Amino acid sequence: MKIRPLSIDGAWEITPQQYGDPRGLFMEWYRFDRLAAAVGHPLRLPQGNLSVSAQGVVRGIHFADVPPGQAKYVTCVRGAVIDMVVDVRVGSPTFGQWEASRLDDVDRRALYLGEGLGHGFCALTEDATLSYLCSTTYNPTAEHAVHPLDPQLAIDWPARVxxxxxxxAAAPSLAQARTAGLLPDYQTCRSFVASLNSGATPYSDGR
Incomplete structure (x- = not known):
């Protein structure tokens, strides 16, 4: 398993080693100890999600309030997607920037996105299926979105329509979300992640 940081702080790409023979293949697609060594703390796993998308579907850009935020470990178990990490953290040196990674059922890479980062993807195939491991359970009052076609972001989505x-489709632009005070603060995100790295308990409401 190879884990490399992306250009956006708080995001990593994970490439598993696959072992194949005439029967099929085997791999470790998630290792908490190796991810923790790279990230600085273990990933809590209170929720797992699965999404299936038709070709050309774009989902995102989604993010959650910090604290506690929602870190994600994402992999494509069927088909292929272009997965986007978007920095929506106000004050970040890469604020408004994005990085794309292809996730598919051939190389079987995964992405880890730390708390405060925006996430989205475009399905390249029919029935593209993504599996998410999440650090917190779904909280609709703390979930937000930025319009994926925002010209300021200028994301190069590989879909004609x-x-x-x-x-x-109704989500605000990045600028509108910033004006409304919806975007995470970079230093707040860093402090929260530092509390996880130190082993401190960042919140005490049972999440």
Missing amino acids: PLLSTRD
Whole structure:
């Protein structure tokens, strides 16, 4: 398993080693100890999600309030997607920037996105299926979105006519979300992650 940091602080790409023979293949697609060594703390796993998307569907850009935020470990178990890490943290040196990674059922890479980062993807195939491991359970009052077609972000989505959900189509631009005070603060995110790295208990409401 190879783990490399992306250009956006708080995001890593994970490439598993696959062992194949005429029967099929085997791999370790997640190792908490190796991820923790790279990230600085173990990933809590209170929720797992699965999404299936038609070709051309774009989902995102989604993020959560920090604290506690929601770190994600994402991999594509069927088909292929272009997965986007978007820095929506106000004050970050890479604020407004994004980085794309292809996740598919060939190389079987995964992405880890730390608390405060925005996430989205575009399905390249029919029935593209993503599996998410999440550090917190879903909290609709703390979940937000930025419009994936925002010209300020200028994300190069590989879809001629991106298919969006009603929620994503109505999402504010990055500038509008910033004005509304919806975006995470970079230093707050860093402090929260530092509390996880130190082993401190960052919140005490049972999440």
